Amino acid sequence: MTQQASTVTVRASALHRSFGARVAVRDVSFELRKGEVLGFLGPNGAGKTTTMQMLTGNLAPGAGSVQICGIDLLDRPTAAKARIGYLPETPPLYRELTVDEFLRLAARLHRLKKHELAAAVERAKQRCGLVEVGRRLIGSLSKGYQQRVGIAQAIVHNPDVVILDEPTVGLDPIQIREIRALIRELGGEHSVILSTHILPEVESVCDRVQIMHDGALVYSDTIAGLKQFRQGHSLVVGLGHPPAPAELQALAGVAQVEVISETQFRLHFDPEDNPTDALVRASVERGWGLFHLSPTQASLEDVFVQLTQRDEAQP
Amino acid sequence: MIFTIAAKELKSLFASPLAWVVLALLELVIAYLFLSQIDAFDAVQSRLSQLANAPGITEVIVAPLFGSVATVLLMAVPLLSMRLLAEEKRNRTLTLLISAPLAMTEIVLGKFLGLLLFLAAVIALPALMALSLYAGGRLDSGLLLANLLGTVLLAASFASLGLFVSSLTAQPVVAAMGTLGALLGLWIVNLAAAEPDSVLHYLSVMKHFESFNKGLVNTGDIAYFALFTLTFLVLTVRRLDRDRLGA
Numbered sequence: 001m002t003q004q005a006s007t008v009t010v011r012a013s014a015l016h017r018s019f020g021a022r023v024a025v026r027d028v029s030f031e032l033r034k035g036e037v038l039g040f041l042g043p044n045g046a047g048k049t050t051t052m053q054m055l056t057g058n059l060a061p062g063a064g065s066v067q068i069c070g071i072d073l074l075d076r077p078t079a080a081k082a083r084i085g086y087l088p089e090t091p092p093l094y095r096e097l098t099v100d101e102f103l104r105l106a107a108r109l110h111r112l113k114k115h116e117l118a119a120a121v122e123r124a125k126q127r128c129g130l131v132e133v134g135r136r137l138i139g140s141l142s143k144g145y146q147q148r149v150g151i152a153q154a155i156v157h158n159p160d161v162v163i164l165d166e167p168t169v170g171l172d173p174i175q176i177r178e179i180r181a182l183i184r185e186l187g188g189e190h191s192v193i194l195s196t197h198i199l200p201e202v203e204s205v206c207d208r209v210q211i212m213h214d215g216a217l218v219y220s221d222t223i224a225g226l227k228q229f230r231q232g233h234s235l236v237v238g239l240g241h242p243p244a245p246a247e248l249q250a251l252a253g254v255a256q257v258e259v260i261s262e263t264q265f266r267l268h269f270d271p272e273d274n275p276t277d278a279l280v281r282a283s284v285e286r287g288w289g290l291f292h293l294s295p296t297q298a299s300l301e302d303v304f305v306q307l308t309q310r311d312e313a314q315p
Numbered sequence: 316m317i318f319t320i321a322a323k324e325l326k327s328l329f330a331s332p333l334a335w336v337v338l339a340l341l342e343l344v345i346a347y348l349f350l351s352q353i354d355a356f357d358a359v360q361s362r363l364s365q366l367a368n369a370p371g372i373t374e375v376i377v378a379p380l381f382g383s384v385a386t387v388l389l390m391a392v393p394l395l396s397m398r399l400l401a402e403e404k405r406n407r408t409l410t411l412l413i414s415a416p417l418a419m420t421e422i423v424l425g426k427f428l429g430l431l432l433f434l435a436a437v438i439a440l441p442a443l444m445a446l447s448l449y450a451g452g453r454l455d456s457g458l459l460l461a462n463l464l465g466t467v468l469l470a471a472s473f474a475s476l477g478l479f480v481s482s483l484t485a486q487p488v489v490a491a492m493g494t495l496g497a498l499l500g501l502w503i504v505n506l507a508a509a510e511p512d513s514v515l516h517y518l519s520v521m522k523h524f525e526s527f528n529k530g531l532v533n534t535g536d537i538a539y540f541a542l543f544t545l546t547f548l549v550l551t552v553r554r555l556d557r558d559r560l561g562a
Binding site for chain 2: 056057058059060077078079080081082084086088090092093094095096097101105106108109110111153
């Protein structure tokens with residue numbers, strides 16, 4: 001029991017925050033364990049950034065509390081902050097400093113000892129692929145490199161919790177892959193929270209996902225759970241010699257047939273009664289000439305719609 | 316930690332051309348004033364020597380020199396202090412400091428100290444000019460030290476006010492104008508006061524600096540500058556805390 005409690009690195013309880021009359025975050029609670037990568041998903045303005053600012057002490061919560069490794073962020077801010085690395089939406093970079101100078105400064109500000117500095121900076125540079133640009137001015141680096149410097153400053157003091165706000169925005173596909181690999185790697189020894197509005201990103205790097213909408217957590221599950229959730233209830237079928245739609249309708253489990261084109265159909269079905277097998281059999285037996293068969297997945301938008309509608313149905 | 320921030324502030328100041336330009340122009344102006352003061356002294360020296368209790372070179376050259384240094388600081392501090400917090404807000408780099416395990420007081424003191432060290436360099440050069448007079452005569456070291464102390468206290472007060480105004484806005488230029496306006500206002504606030512014991516005289520920065528300029532080190536004046544500095548540092552800390560708490 002105590003073993004389990006000690007591995008919880010972030011515990012947010014009933015976080016609430018409003019700006020004037022607008023409520024930005026309402027009643028957000030969650031836990032994060034050591035070594036987990038948590039994806040914060042949501043449309044723009046859902047309250048992801050506000051939540052992250054509260055987790056890092058940049059914004060005081062209106063109500064609720066945050067504990068980092070068992071240390072209350074409001075009671076002992078400096079002790080708690082020492083365990084967090086934070087990359088905000090806009091990387092906080094001093095453009096007039098070189099990468100080396102900047103990372104040394106970040107390490108110093110996080111109270112690293114003098115003799116640990118060089119090794120810590122070197123390690124952060126290595127992990128973020130910054131070794132060859134160490135002596136260049138940050139202002140002269142490309143956006144992708146600046147983003148990496150931002151991540152490097154978040155991990156230079158080897159924090160227990162790394163919080164990254166949209167870390168892959170504005171990067172090219174190769175850099176995105178590198179950054180994702182880095183985040184996966186970080187997940188091994190740190191706890192990572194990252195926010196994004198890109199669903200594949202969450203699927204490729206996170207262990208758990210939380211979806212926010214209108215300031216509230218509307219969904220929280222593992223990645224496998226999300227995939228399950230996104231499983232659609234329809235098939236797109238391409239048939240070289242299509243039968244009459246009524247014949248497709250007659251297959252076991254098919255609820256409705258939608259004609260897309262002469263050779264393509266969308267079959268809707270009940271989740272408990274998947275007609276794929278029956279369809280393939282019938283196609284072989286009756287020579288329909290099946291050339292395309294794909295289950296449709298609910299898009300992120302569909303998931304949002306489902307989640308928010310479910311939320312309204314059961315308040 | 317305070318020193319880490321101060322060192323970064325100094326580095327950023329010296330990395331920008333603005334600081335160098337300001338420093339070079341200030342020294343040019345001060346040196347010119349210094350030389351013209353020496354010329355003036357040279358012109359009247361023969362007549363001064365006939366007086367019974369004649370003013371020495373410290374009174375004729377050094378005191379007016381530091382008087383002009385004070386005016387020059389009044390113009391220069393807004394330019395140097397404007398970016399301290401306003402630019403960090405605009406570039407969103409303040410997050411780095413706030414996310415780090417630092418107290419708000421450490422951040423504010425670090426920034427203040429960084430600027431004060433730069434201003435110390437500005438003051439050091441006229442001090443060296445004054446010391447160069449030892450080559451040709453003897454100085455009233457008491458008067459010189461009183462002037463130095465007064466100028467440093469003045470610089471600290473100006474810097475704290477500039478830091479505070481810089482925390483109010485995300486626009487460095489607005490911060491510069493605001494600081495200049497506030498400093499000028501405080502400098503001349505006593506001009507409107509006719510009677511000598513008006514409360515405006517107590518508020519005026521110039522009045523308090525004048526005693527140091529005359530060689531009068533007065534605890535009342537020291538307390539004025541110390542309170543002035545402290546007040547604006549506390550206000551800055553509170554202002555940054557309020558940003559975090561949000562409106």
